[in-house]
């Protein structure tokens with residue numbers, strides 16, 4: 290018999306990411322953004338079921354894809370090696386070299402928001418002339434004229450919806466992740482679609498239904514987002530439909546059949562529903578994966594989703610009957626069956642104050658188990674760890690590590706009060722939720738006290754540094770991936786349009802000086818005695834390199850065992866395959882070195 294060796298780490302890491310997709314009007318082509326050839330590029334497939342082909346090469350991440358309804362071009366947006374300064378490009382309908390269309394200085398952002406029905410006017414939001422609050426402009430492709438239609442005020446303001454006749458505009462003002470106002474622009478004034486914009490709530494995803502109604506999702510006076518509507522004539526707000534303990538996240542309208550489709554976030558999973566606007570019937574629909582990243586409903590009523598599961602990488606699926614799904618892309622782990630990978634158990638534990646915390650426990654298979662656990666606090670922090678494929682997780686599991694990922698207070702998917710608990714408390718409650726999780730792992734015999742590693746990215750990297758500084762006794766070694774090390778420097782170095790939300794999110798460095806000191810990992814250098822690997826993208830605009838530089842420098846001065854890996858052409862993530870492989874190989878090597 291021929292014997293094949295155990296899968297290598299590369300096999301897991303060779304799966305590709307699909308970050309976005311669009312469907313042409315005739316549904317004969319999908320274009321998607323993927324690192325199929327190692328770097329992020331636009332690829333296309335002619336449906337049904339053809340081999341993917343390269344559609345536009347720029348080797349950069351794209352933040353949107355939009356087909357011209359007249360079939361003349363495809364619009365997209367690129368940044369530069371992860372700097373998140375996206376600018377707008379056009380690609381010929383046949384594919385080819387992306388041409389700069391709406392661009393400016395390298396430090397400026399140009400976010401596409403809407404294309405007119407005739408494909409001649411592009412609405413976009415830009416940091417140019419208003420870096421904190423953003424302006425909305427429209428470019429007319431017929432005569433190349435370009436004008437400002439809204440000047441953002443009092444908070445970063447995004448165009449969120451345009452009526453078919455382009456005479457009604459909906460704007461979203463993002464004051465925090467938990468405070469998003471939604472306004473209709475009438476004349477020069479913004480009129481709130483919810484009864485009181487001063488009350489803390491979120492309102493997003495507006496869709497125009499008929500001439501007079503705007504449907505949207507909100508948690509106004511509620512814990513979970515529901516669907517509401519605003520009538521442009523009566524100016525009345527009305528709650529329409531809610532799903533118990535699920536947060537409605539995105540709305541898509543099927544005009545032909547008068548149906549609203551929406552996805553919901555429920556803890557570690559998503560669901561898909563269909564709401565019949567004529568009969569009021571709500572139907573839960575089967576989906577092929579647990580986490581839904583994007584939903585598209587076409588004019589013909591077909592559904593397309595981009596999604597992933599814990600053991601299923603990113604794929605695009607289509608349903609023509611609302612019941613069964615065809616797999617359009619066939620992204621799989623090279624030579625590894627779903628059964629050879631690990632589905633997580635969903636567990637709950639009680640935290641220090643009695644609060645129930647949900648977590649994902651990925652148990653290494655007995656034949657692989659190396660006896661060690663990786664503790665993974667997720668990023669965001671107003672996000673959550675979900676049943677979603679992570680090549681890094683499955684390769685570490687295959688190497689024998691168990692992984693534990695708690696959705697500590699501040700995580701999304703458990704109601705708005707829970708999400709708010711991390712605001713102005715980055716380092717106390719969520720940290721103690723992590724400590725309670727670690728004790729729970731020991732008490733339940735899942736992990737031995739001397740076999741725990743700590744790995745986290747972004748806010749998770751911050752939490753890894755803070756746990757290392759305050760509770761070093763728990764860990765054998767620590768990996769920090771672009772984590773915040775100092776709250777004072779962090780709040781001043783984030784992108785300009787984030788600055789208006791920093792006070793609510795993190796706090797005020799002068800008013801909250803004592804708390805910032807207490808919650809900044811850099812305060813605890815003396816007790817950061819365990820070996821550490823720090824990984825950072827040089828172009829990261831969210832957690833800038835200075836956050837990693839300062840902690841690495843100070844620990845090195847103290848003679849600590851710190852390895853520092855900087856990726857010159859990456860931002861807040863690893864979009865290039867070779868970089869991703871380098872990073873996760875370095876991480877697994879580091880963990881292996883410190884097992885004994």
Ligand SMILES: CC(=O)N[C@@H](C)C(=O)N[C@@H](C)C(=O)O
Nearest residue numbers: 466668669670747748749831
């Ligand atoms: C404004 C905001 O919530 N941004 C998050 C998506 C984000 O990027 N947070 C960083 C710090 C992270 O943890 O990923």
